[in-house]
Amino acid sequence: MDGTVTVSGFTVIKVFHSSASNSAQYTWWLKKSNVGNGINVTGIPVYIREGNLKKIFKKFGIIEKIKIYSLDGEKEQSHLPSFQQTKGYKQADVFFVKSSAIKSVLSMKYDDKYTVLEEGSAYKPMTDVWIKDLQTSYNIPTADIASKCAKFMEAYDLRKSEEEKDARKLADEPDEDGWITVTRNKFSHPPKAVKAHELKKLRKKKENAALVHFYKNQVTDTKMQRIRELKAKFEEDKKRIQEMRQQRKFRPY
Amino acid sequence: MNQRLYTGDNAVKMIAKTIDDTDQLYAYNIVNYKVTELISEVSYSSAQKAAVMDSFQQLKKLLMSAGNPMPSQVLKLVTAPPRMPLKDIKDLICGLEFKPPVSVDICGSFTSGLALRSTTMVDVRLIIPKKYYSKKDYLDQRWLVKKAYYAAFLLDYLSAHSGDQYTSYYACPNDNPLDILLHISCKSSVTFRHHTEVMLMRKKLDIQVEEGVDIPTPLYNHVLSTNQMYGSGEELTADWVKESDVIKQCMILTKIWMHQRDLDEGFQCLNTFTLRMFMIYLLRNRQLPYHTSAHRMFLAFLQKIVSFDWTVPFSLKEDITTECLDGQKKVSEIVFMDPTGFVNYCAAVSLTSLDQLKLHAGETAEFILRDEDGSFEDTFIKRILPHLYYDHYVRIDDVSKLSCKDVNRYVDSCGDAVYSCLPNILDILKKGLGNRITNVGVSPVRRVVMPVNCKQPFSRDSIEDMLVIRFHVNPDSINNTLERGPPADDSAAAKFREFWGERAELRRFMDGAICEAVFWEASTVADKRVIYGKILSHLLSLHCGISEEVLTYSANKLSSVLEYDGFEERRHLVTGEEEATHFQSIYFKLSKHLRALKSLPLGVTDVLGVGPACRNTKLYAPPVTNYISSKQYATFNPQKIICVMEGSKWPDSEDYEAIDTLKMLIAIKMKESLNALDSVEAFVRQGYLTVFMEQHQFDISIMNVGELIKLRNNHTTPRLQQQFTDSVILPNLTSLLNGLQSQHATYATAARLLKKFFGSHMLTSLLPEPITDLIAASVYLDAKPYQAPRCEMVAFFRCLHLIANHDWANNPLVINFHEEINDDALSEIMEKFRLHRHEYPCLSLVTPIDRKSILTRPVMPFMMKLVRDIATFSLQSVENVSLTKDLPSSQAAMTLFEPDLSMMDVLIELNPETQRRLQFPLQQDGRKVELFMDPAGNYIKHIQESYSDKAVILYDVNNIKYVGLIWKPGAFDPIPLKKSCSDVDKSSKKLTELEGEVCMSLDINAVLQDCNFVGKDIVKNITVMGGVLRQ
Structure with missing residues (x-):
């Protein structure tokens, strides 16, 4: 594959750990970012730092800033702790001072060898990443979260009670056609429920009341039906045994 | 008059009765059908019979025309005589000339049509010329020596005159090592082989059951009389076989049954012939019905074997004298005389082997009575393995x-x-x-x-x-x-002391008695x-x-498998059983604490255990940190617990955010009140609560009663299914398995052994722990055709046998706790399974709570074969473990637990140093604790996240030394890049061109370098095994 490889708008480059490595570790996908003179890079492993990125991109122009963030973008702010294990790949936005750099970045060649971790360059060792993850997962600011949660629940309760009120109000007002929709909420006192054991008794009574096999022909019919079923099953089993015989299932040793 | 007397069966009952009868008739017919099939499978066809007769005639012709053999062969035999307490051996045989036998004919089961194909040999009887007898043959094993020499002559003759048509062996089927037979296999044009047994027989040698001059020799006497009266029961057998076809079938069934259980051969056993004669004895005395089906007759026969009083002498000869019986009783434990009254069929049978027969008969009869049709396979088709x-x-x-x-x-x-x-x-x-x-x-x-x-x-x-x-x-x-003996002043005390030697000692017991005892x-x-x-x-x-x-x-081997170094303070090897009990007590303490929490807005209704340690089946691994002090915590292997809260006004189950918020609030409250207790440290984590208590870590999640009920009824989406597994199936399993554990004390250790097995074969990631627990449970709940295991090792072997031999493709494994799934439901499940096989996982375990086998979904089909292969292979070596003496037993057992690393495509060897967890301090809310991080575990997690869609990642959870990768089928197939490519995983891939389209495929070298780079200081070595060439 020669020259610049572009796949649906992305420029693809091969990235190597060091010049000694003989095969590419990653394929990075480059695109012009939506804001400013930025390049969006996807496929960055967790141990890469800004400095490593700088190494590759500094030759295209002066870099204003580099921002690394996780692949699925910034999560919306929530009152719950939204900690996530560091995993998978990240994205980065590389902002250049001049817009002219972008064009040359996007024409980077697939076959060129770009190295990120030359001797001496700093990267995050994975053990550090893991320890930090573990620490963050234990360091949840409970007091802060508790108050936020309490607020959320208050708001939630308020919302719910208002929804209910609205529903009640709506229930009493006729709509455009002049109809009043009757909802279940209207019944503050549902009709008295039949208790479970009473229901059982009732059912039993009903069962006994039904005339099962009252006529003689009913008796014969059921009997015949059952025998027919048995016969069918017998034939089926016979067939199964034939099959088993063909598979030599009856061979004891 | 009482009115009830007149109320007969009403119509419904009448129908039920007739239908029950029909049902039984149906089962009876099906079994008959199966019996016919079975017998046709094992008996000789007429063509085969003719072939046997044909080759017999050839052999007979050859034998009858026998002449003198080559002298050199005889000489060799004389110089290497059989070992025997006899000095004048040479005198005995010197001057003997070889003469052809008087007659050669077929005898035994072949003549009466009872012979089984491929298992039994054809018996041939030879009668030796009279010239060879002498008066003192009843002494000093002489007759047997003569017989042996005659056999040697015969062999010499055969090998000299028939070329390589016959291959012969000496064999010693009876209890006397001198009483030999010849096995002659015939290599004829017929496609099957048959063995011919040459039974030499002396005719009309008039010695009675008589004892030697100095020493009584009952065994030799028995051999003599058997030789003399050989074939005494044959006519009788032939008569009864002619009487009814059912009897013949029943005899064959008995033979198959004995063969499947190894009852028909062995030391001092009651062989098939004797049992057949016993059946005839019962028939003659009208104690066995034969106007029924063969299977029913077989059942009745089994029951008769168990109930019959074998200690009383009995005989096929009707007018036998009591003196004769009493005389026999003196020398043998069981007396069963033949029709001539001279031979005791059971002279060499010991009561121990009879008990074995009775035990098997009783068990089989029980299984047949329980389910006549269903037990057919267990009775006749399956082999019962002694181990x-x-x-x-x-x-x-x-x-x-x-x-x-x-x-x-x-x-x-x-x-x-x-x-x-x-x-x-x-x-x-x-x-x-x-x-x-x-x-x-x-x-x-x-x-x-x-x-x-x-x-x-x-x-x-x-x-x-x-x-x-x-x-x-x-x-x-x-x-x-403790072995309690007789009281010290009792007369039996001396005997007890003598029996136990120096181990016997006097001890005082709780009831005040002073007794002999062994401790x-x-x-x-x-x-x-x-x-x-x-x-x-x-x-x-x-x-x-x-x-x-x-x-x-066998028991010694078990501990060496489970053993590991305990914590340093204990300084000895432990098997983890005490640790499991210790954990249980901590768990109970914690659940008590939780239930007693006062400051919570809602009460705790239940505490459910999810993790394997809660059901006693956690395999304790060697601890990697040397000692964990009271303020230091290892953050591996937390046990999950669910805390069920009451409350009816929880947010709707679809409102996840509100529910999670509420749970978080409760968790924070719970943490505060738990921290107030001594010896408990609690931390709020994301979505759950981590509690450290006496060096164990618990992860507590909070659920609501209503939530659980809704989950039971509705678990269609993947998220709900996961929740259903975690909070309904697993806690349910915990309580069921704890119940099983109280019933069968060995269950937990058996399950742990199985886990150890899968762990050391690096398969735990394929067969998660609950599945292993269930497989072990199934061996206890449905042990047919055996009894429920009473020993850990056997239960473990049976698990392996089950995994290797269950028909996973066509049948789910039903683990029916408390028989909760009734017959109707069961047949419905089976039918559904058959019709919608693809909807079920390849390894399907059906339990009352989980009827669709949700639990086993993660098991992958192509790895299932691997699991089965390993189980089969290990099972084969189990037999060898008990039957080879080359290896010390503990070492032999360990070989079972050694993984086969050659099956991996990529093998990553980890540094033993990194087994040590990294220690780091942590502060939360002013409290300071030490935590440990497990680099190897995190490393594996990383690899799994990166490559689990392309490869199966195998490792031993309990002792991570190696990580193995096996590429999944099609892992290297190029994936064409379509419009959206941002969601495609971009690690270790290279671009290729396929039919003009840009594709992406996995780059092995990049994978290896990535594994190496991420695992810096953790990885020692990465090897690409041969399997990689498969791509």
């Missing part, structure tokens, strides 16, 4: 070195160590183990076959140089540490398990002079 049937065994090596105290028996059996010593050993074993065991069986000593040119003298022990005695244990008393020191479960071995080695060395080196016990 799965018995609980424990003891193996005695170097049998030939046993010294026998009973000189009479020794001489009688021509110096056969097994025959002469076994009764004594069995007696001591039974007496010493007492009520610890329920049943003893001697593993069948295989039919000894020796090549004709073998120079060694005939002796069973020269070939089978070991004796395996197996037994069933009584689970309640096998591990008792065995044992503090742990593992110690208790080997008590029976200690007893045996003590008693056998005391009474039989068998040293400890030649004894092997």
